[in-house]
Amino acid sequence: MxxxxxxxxxxxxxxxxxxxxxxxxxxxxxHVTRAGLAADLARLGIAHGDTLFIHSSLKSLGYVEGGAPAVVHALQDAVGPQGTLLLPTYYLPGGTVRATCAMSDYVFDPRRHGTHMGRLPEAFLASAGVRRSIHPTHSVSAWGRHAVHLTEAHHHAPSIFGMDSPWQRFIGCDQAKVLGLGISMGPVTFYHALEDAMGDTFPVRVWEDDTQLLACLDHDGRRWDVPVRPFDSAVAQRRIDHPGRADLRDYFHREFDAAGLRVNGIVGDAASWLIPALAFYAHLGRLAFDDVTIYATAAQLAARPVRQ
Ligand SMILES: CC(C)(COP(=O)(O)OP(=O)(O)OC[C@H]1O[C@@H](n2cnc3c(N)ncnc32)[C@H](O)[C@@H]1OP(=O)(O)O)[C@@H](O)C(=O)NCCC(=O)NCCS
CATH class of the missing domain: 1.20.5 (Single alpha-helices involved in coiled-coils or other helix-helix interfaces)
Known part of the structure; x- marks a missing residue:
């Protein structure tokens, strides 16, 4: 009581x-509107039929008439009925993967648990026709043509970002693009897809040794034990999304601009960017070969200046 x-x-x-x-x-x-946002998204290069993985800051867009649901509608307008939207609707009650793994009574339930990833993911989760993957820390939600395919097998994946996870399936979609709405290249989960695929050949040891099984319920209330391997916390401290790593974010911005892969534009009032997923992935692989990763030290960045 x-x-x-x-x-x-x-x-x-x-x-x-x-x-x-x-x-x-x-x-x-x-003040910005759904129609204005949809027009800006089209100008940025988003086309009908695109599959977008979106990271966002609502307040960067200006004041959106109709709030976060209007942004969801603008994104749907931009990709059209043949398009697909994917948003991170992660739920991390412990604050981090490690701390969530330590919560002995935790059982993820997609019908009860919201998301800690911001107002747009929250509104997306509440909107019609959205499918949500079953995952205790990194549940992803999708709308549109590929929504079922992208989300249906996450709880069977051997790791958060592994084979059959939304990220590995996203890379295989036509016209797959990563969209940053009012954010830097810091909080972008896509980086981890390459780390997972490269395994021991990735130049940094990103994960702890042990995989744990975390309990989840699916949409029908059936229980699944899903493998989760926490990030190594010392390594995560020097990652691109850490507040202290403005140098790394700046390097990635200049690198992806110089490589001609990042399209920059304004959506509403927000500096935004778009990168085709396959080219993004391939370029991250080339950078990893040169020891430039989202964990690179200042010395590693200095050893490989951005090539203009
Ligand atoms: C952390 C982060 C979400 C903060 O951005 P933000 O704009 O402050 O937060 P949200 O997107 O949740 O938007 C909420 C804010 O929008 C503003 N807002 C409210 N109504 C609004 C409207 N109609 N129009 C515009 N802004 C509005 C408010 O300032 C609100 O702040 P509040 O939480 O204090 O109420 C963002 O910087 C970020 O990192 N996004 C990526 C997250 C992610 O995808 N992480 C996974 C990768 S590891």
């Missing part, structure tokens, strides 16, 4: 905080 009251109070406080924060954006940022 007390727990329920606490939960209700917390939810009310969060709703109040969100309303105040939305009001601030409404008064301070340029």
């Amino acid at each position: 007390l727990d329920e009251a606490k939960r209700a109070a917390r939810a009310a406080l969060e709703a109040w905080r969100r309303a105040a924060s939305a009001r601030r954006v409404r008064h301070s940022a340029p």
Whole structure:
């Protein structure tokens, strides 16, 4: 009873905080609409039939009339009925993969658990026709033509990013592209697909030694034990998404621009980018061969200057 009251109070406080924060954006940022966003996405190079893996910051877009659901609709307009959208709807109740693995009573339930990945993934999860993969830490959601294929086998994959995971299947889709809406090249999960595929030949030891089995329920309430191997926490400290690694983010921005792979543009009010997935993957492989990874030290970056 007390727990329920606490939960209700917390939810009310969060709703109040969100309303105040939305009001601030409404008064301070340029207003953008679904139609305007869809037009900007098309200008960036998104075409009907594309399959997009999207990482986002809602507040970077300006004040969106209709909120996050309007952005979901704009993305659907941009890829059309033959297109596919994929968003990270990861749920990490421990905050990290390692800490989540340590929660002995944790059972992921896609019908009950939301996402910690931001307002757009949250709205996407609540929108019609979305399929969600069964995974205790990295559940992905998809809408559109390839949605079932991309999400149906995640709980059978040997690792988070391994064969049959949404990332490995995404690479095989036509017109697959990674889209950053108002974000840097830091918080991009796609990097891990290559690390997983290269295994021991990847130049950095990214994962801990042991794989754990974490319990999940599927959409019908059946139980699955899904393999998860936590990131090595010391290595993750020097990763591209760590606040202290602006040097690495800057290097990747310049590198992918110089290679002609990153298309840059403005969506709403947000600096955004788009990279074709296959070319992204192949280029990450070439960089890894030169010891440039999302964990590279300053010395490793200096040893391989960006080639203009
Ligand atoms: C962390 C991150 C999500 C923060 O971005 P953000 O814009 O501050 O947060 P969200 O996208 O959740 O948007 C919420 C904010 O939008 C703003 N907002 C609310 N209504 C809005 C509206 N109608 N229009 C525009 N912005 C609005 C509010 O400021 C809100 O902030 P609040 O949480 O304080 O209420 C982003 O920087 C990021 O890293 N995104 C990628 C995440 C990811 O994919 N990770 C996986 C890869 S490892």
